[in-house]
Amino acid sequence: MNRSIRKVAVLGSGVMGSRIACHFANIGVEVLLLDMVPRDLPEEQKSNKAARNKLVNDALTTALKSKPSPIYDLSFSNRISTGNFEDDMSKVSEVDWIIEVVVERLDIKKIIFDQVEKHRKPGTLITSNTSGIPMHLMCEGRSEDFQKHFCGSHFFNPPRYLRLLEIIPGPKTDPAIIDFLMHYGDLFLGKETVLCKDTPAFIANRIGIYAIMSAMHTIEEMGLTVGEVDRMTGPIIGRAKSATFRTMDVVGLDTTVNVANNLHKGLQNDEAREKFILPGIVEEVHKRGWFGDKSKQGYFKKTKDANGKTEILELDLKTYEYGERTRANFKALEAVKEEENLKARIKTLVNFDDKAGEFYRTTFYDTFKYVSFRIPEISDELYRIDQAVCAGFGWELGPYETWDLLGVKATVDKMEAMGFKPAAWVYEMLEVGNDAFYKIEKGIKHYYDIPSKSYKVIPGLDELIILENIRETNKVWGNPGASVFDIGDGVLCLEFHTKMNSMGAEVIEGIQTAISMAEKDYKGLVIGNEGPNFSAGANLAMLFMYAGDQDYDEINLMIAQFQNTMRLAKFSSIPVVAAPAGLALGGGCELSLHCDAIQAHAETYIGLVEVGVGLIPGGGGTKELALRAADSYVAGDPELNRLQEAFMNIATAKVATSAEEARGMNILRPTDGITMNRKRLISDAKKKVLELHEAGYTQPVERKDVKVQGVTGLALFEAGINGMLFGNYISEHDAKIARKVGYVMCGGDLTAPQEVSEQYLLDLEREAFLALTAEPKTLERIHSILFKGKPLRN
Incomplete structure (x- = not known):
């Protein structure tokens, strides 16, 4: 059957339901969001439709106002219609997929399914977002067609941002339905779609919660503090910034405890079942009702000092009183302070002979042992465990990947010495000469298949370009x-690998070299990477040094070189496609603007932010937005409106919070593409290059017909700037920078609107940028960013 998803019904509008509805709206699907009629409606309101939909409407409104936003663009909420179970359940007959997201009680779910069966069309997908109720229990008493089209579809919260979608078949689910959902979740929802068995907590929560509880027991035994642990278990080992205790505060300690208690109760045959028993440092905090953010205190507490300044206090795990935050002063952490390579950091930390090293060995080895015993219980394939934990809990390396990194055989020996003996199949793998869980062959990642004792390709990866897998074999410069x-x-693909992928001399050389190589021997170039960020912008340290020395000739040369490199990207003889994801700020945005096309990840946060450091976009960004504003003029539309929009985006350092918002800001053009799944980004960008090449790519030429407004535009901008200044919304220095932006975008103080060249605007841009580098307040802003890590508004 050729199946497509045009309309989805989401049953339940709580935190998960409303946000799942928003994510489907993000991808263009029409959504019907239903919930209960409020129980306490007064008699006179029982026939009032608005009153009957109050619960669902309030939930959706709350979701749309939440930060971070669950929706790419507020206008997309128009794709969501609301209703209630009593009046509108019949409308599920019009949808292609019904997703149940009601409270985690089997009796209530069964009542909802009874109602669904009265109206659901045969063949309609029906899934549950349960995080733990077995599929076979939810299928009991259902029709054959219902059971055939039913399974679990477990999203992680928040659904827009967390990449995991677990698919859990029921006892009678049609395999074709599973195949469809696995593909749809990957391609359209942008998820790491992982097939799970119908076991308690499925894969991610089973392993993730175990890792947390194992760590909690170790923390209690070793007498570690909250601050020490969160320093050790965050980005330094490739885990989420919120680390351990802050994550529990955000998620809610009650949620973690409920899952742990349910696992302890349900896992009668788990060899490590006792680890799910709450240690004192969890049980006591839970007993006090300190669940985290939802109860205003948990392992951290936000308060105000005597001067009214907000401060964050940390819970003392011995006295259960709040005090100043503690710091982790371990030699292991000092040893990796300057090490940017995650794999090198982990090797050093786990093997370090101090208290931190002991903590890492204990927790890592215990997790390694646990995952080895979960095969084939929760998954037949080891790679699914890594995929689920990484996507659901934000780990950069899964347990098996980390074990590989440390050396399987060497680690097994150390595990045995500490009492963490893994499952028998690990020894069998080593005995037949296989010394790793993964290996790369011809740029494709393979996993060790336990039944066949051989390596197999991880399904789906053979069609993707993973730079990590070709780093040793396909590098040409x-x-x-x-x-x-x-x-x-x-x-070709050009990858940056500086800190935050900032753009200094080495990256500039890389852009120039890659384009030169592509022009000589290739069809085109992709500029992208697999790191968290495309590029956080230009390297400010060098600029700050030259400005401090008042070496303006050198700064002028720097700007000119940067502009010329951007021009090279725009006017090369081969197609150049930018593939931004994460942060694409300042110079990263300017580079994207100058490429022939952009293939952006949906979660791209892109914008020209230079005013935050007292400058204007100097690499052609100001010019490019002025050009695009001019090209967007249409008959009957006041031209200054379009120009003012572009001006405000630069003057306020606006950053798009999604690729879709970037399209509305004219950073992405209608012809630019958006990729939902981050893993597909480089592959999709390559396809874009080949499309441009095969369509008969013609080298662009410099534009000489950019319409600028001259003094007419300047007068408009001046009025707005003065109004903001007199209202104390901006500082004098903000006003000075804004005037520079306006001057460039208007083409200077020309007496009348006229057409100018791109180079003319670039020259104005360079002059304005150079002048601002001589301003003491600009240097103060750059200093604050470089040495304090935060913007200064002076």
Whole structure:
């Protein structure tokens, strides 16, 4: 059957339901969101439709106001219609997929399914977002068609941002339905879609909660503090920034405890069942009702000092009183302070001979042992465990990947010495000469298949370009800040690998070299990477040094070189496609603006933010937005409106909070693409390069017909700037920067609107940028960013 999803019904509008509805609206699907009629309606309101829908409407409104937003663009909420179970359940007959997201009680779910069966069309998908109720129990008493089209579809909260979608078949689910959902979750919802068995807590929560509880027991035994643990268990080992205790505060300690208690109760045959028993440092905090953010205190508490300044206190795990936050002063952490490579950091930390090293060994080895015993119980394939934990809990490396990194055989020996002996199949794997859980062959990642004692391709990855897998074999050029890879079919890929992928001399050289190589021997170039961020912008440290020395000739040369490199990206003889994801700020945005096309990940946060450091976009960004504003003029529309929009985006350092919002800001054009799944981004960008090449790519030429407004536009901008200044919304220095932006975008003080060249605007841009580097207040702003890590408004 050729199945498509045009309309979805989401049953239940709580935190998960409302946000799942928003994510389907994000991808263009029409959504019907239903919930109960409020129980306490006065008699006179029982026939009032608005009153009957109050619960669902309030829930959706709350979701749309929440931060971070569950929706790419507020206008997308128009794709969601609301109703209630009593009046509107019949409308599920019009949808292609029904997703149940009501409270985690089997009796209530069964009542909802009874209602669904009265109206559901045969063949309609029906799934549950349960996090733990077995599929077979929910299927009891249901029709054959219902059971055939029913399974679990477990999203993680928040659904827009967390990449995991667990698919759990029921006892009679049609395999074709599972195949469809696995594909749909990957391609359209942008998820790491993981097939799970119908076991308690499925995969991610089973392993993730075990890792947390194992760590909690270790923390209690070793007498570690909250601050020490969160320093040790965050980004330094490739885990979420919220680490351990802050994550429990955000998620809610009651949620973690409920899952742990249910696992302890339900896992009668789990060899490590006792680890799910709450240690004192969890039980006591839970007993006091300190659940975290939802109860205004947990392992951390936000308060105000005597001066009214907000401060965050930390819970003392011995006295259960709040005090100043503690710091982790371990030699292991000092040893990796300057190490940017995650794998190198982990190797050092786990093998370090101090208290931190002991903590890492104990918790890592215990998790390694646990996951080895979960095969084949929760999954037949080890790679699914890594995929689920990484996507659901934000780990950069899964348990098996980390074990590989440390050396399987060497680690097994150390595990045995500490009493963490893994499952028998690990020894059998080593005995037949296989010393790793994964290996790369011809750029494709394989996993160790336990039944066949051989390596097999991880399904789906063979069609993707994973730079990590071709790093050793396909690199054709590199310097310390950038690398160029041959990604096949006559296409190159340029990857940045500086800190935050900032754009300094090495990256500039990389752009120039990659374009030169592509022009000579290839069809085109992709500029992208697999890191968290595309690029956080230009390297400010060098600029700050030159400005401090008042070496303006050198700064002028820097700007000119940067502009020329951006021009090279725009006017090369081959198609250049930018593939931004994460942060694409300042110079990262300017580079994207100058490429022939952008293929952006949906979660791209892009914008020209230079005013925050006292500058204007100097790499052609100001010019490019002025050009795009001019190109967007239509008959009958006041031209200054379009220009003012572009001006405000620069003057307020506006950053798009999604690729869709970037399209509304004219950073992404209608022809630019958006990729939902981050893993597909480089592959999709390569396809875009080949499309441009095969369509008969023609080298662009410099525009000389950019319409600018001159003094007419300047007068409008001046009025707005003065109004903001007199209202104390901006500082004098903000006003000075804004005037520079306006001057460039209007083409200077020309007496009448006229057409100018791109180079003319670039020259104005460079002059304005250079002038601002001589301003003491600009240097103060740059200093604050570089040395304090936060913006200064002076």
